[in-house]
Amino acid sequence: MILQPIIKAQGLVKHYGRVVALDHADLELYPGEVLGVIGDNGAGKSTLINRLMGEDQVNAGEILLENKPVSFKNPMEAREAGIETVYQNLAVSPALSISDNMYLGREIRIAGILGKVFRMLDKKTMQQQAREKLSDLGLLTIQNINQAIETLSGGQRQRIAIARATAFNSKLVIMDEPTAALGVKESKLVINLIKDVREQGMPVILISHNMPQVFEVSDRIQILRLGKSVAVVKPETHSMSEAVSIMTGALDPNDHEAGAYCSPHNGN
């Protein structure tokens, strides 16, 4: 069986005036894997991700979602197609409750005329489902789903955001520096949750500057350099310092014994 990538980007090019942010960059995310994306400042990580999310348009290249070409005009479209994003800055609304936050932007309305005409929220269903979803990820011990988000710590908030991203039939979750705003202990919890998310079969793209975190949680790591995808490495075959050398251009990835491209599964 040939494994098909969930999402595949090919030859993405993006210019900002004379700056080339993406220079024929590629990316492939396979089912069930965590793909780390690393690169120096300005290497094009955010540009690449923004493109996948429909946040801005590239000059050239194509994106295939489950083998079908897609072109999102905005993040909402990407989200409807099943691409969710978790941001560095804990994108939750502090005064709203956990369940309100989980369903923000995709509220469930009561069936029938109350929901259609009077647009009435089905709070009971949302609370119940939110509770289930949090329990699935082991995130809820004493459930007060109506608690305001602001009563949670940063790590707890980020974990709610991750739960939200994985909860709604999403196909993949992109996390852009999800631990950058967190302390060491809190980051740890988030990293563990990413592992749980992978256990549940949800593929993840993780952008991070934190090498140890990326190496701890990723199955494969894509290295961007000057807008190009220069290598895809694995924590088993490449050391952190080798990855950094490739990132900075000190090491030609083809000179490494594992080569410049590691396929998602051994023997494929």
Added chain:
Amino acid sequence: MRFYPGSSMVSFMSEFLENKTKEDDYNPVGMNTGGEVADFSEKHFSVANKTHRFFHSQPVAAPAIILLTSIIVFGLIVGDRFFHPYNFSLILQQVTIIGILAVAQTLVIMTAGIDLSVGAIMVISSVVMGRLAVDFGFPPVLAIIVGLFVGAFFGGLNGFFIVRFKMPPMIVTLGTWNIIYALNIWYSNSETIRSGDVRDIAPLLQWTGNSFNFLGGRLTFGSILMVIIFVVVWYALNWTPWGRHVYATGDDPEAAALTGIRTDRILMSVYILAGVICAFCGWVIIGRIGAISPASGTTANLDSITAVVIGGTSFFGGRGSIYGALFGALIVGVFRNGLALAGLDVLWQEFTVGALIIIAVAVDQWIRRVGS
């Protein structure tokens, strides 16, 4: 661009203290609870913290307590006259105008904005209704509908500048307040439409001032309209997706946008709705005064803001409630009424409303602020 910055910072800070005190009580997302920290703070700040937590989690508690206390105090000072059903219906009439405008103001302040033009929109809507019906012979129903559209238009104008050009709401509405005021004088030729003319030609405009017996007092249809507006907006805020989005937009606009909420549309809808509510209030003020004057309702802006803030809606946005505004309007009404019955000069009423707003903002900050 927000006129009142720092909401996320404030909540970030408040989260800090909340966690120290609350971790003992619950364990929401399976965190390892930090026992030592909690023990420490429990010992040192427990009374202040408990009070703080109470008011933080029950935003309407403070205004409810103020309202009850003020009723008791004025009852003691003024005596039976205050508790007479007739006096209560009088208070309700007085708070009807403030109350309706406070609903509009709550919506706007909830999005971390402010609307200084609510009074002006109310008056220009009433003038348009009156001019069309009385001077131009429009059917009163049509005149009222046009008046409501005028309210929507000026609300939308506020929203347009705030959303499109990212201008601070206070500056925009300060500008439109004066623009609308000038248009108002121009359109009405600074003339008052006399009460008798309105009664003869378009009695429907004064319908909001008609009253009926209710528990020994008199209740106007304007007050009923206020209650209906309260209920409708309360429902919209608490039971529809739109309401959640208004809270989220006011709370943290960037986070709201990241979850896919079209925050610019939400803001626009809030300002338009506020304009329409002000126009309803224009209809109500015709019933209250009888005549239609371009100079009416001059203290309405400050009264509505006072009511909203006393009612526990935060200037930082995202927090507050529509019934808080009702409490706030009642408090302003009770104070004005009680002070008048106690024989104090009008200027002391103004003094008190001024003091109330400052105290309310101070309390709001205290509730939001956290340990040093």
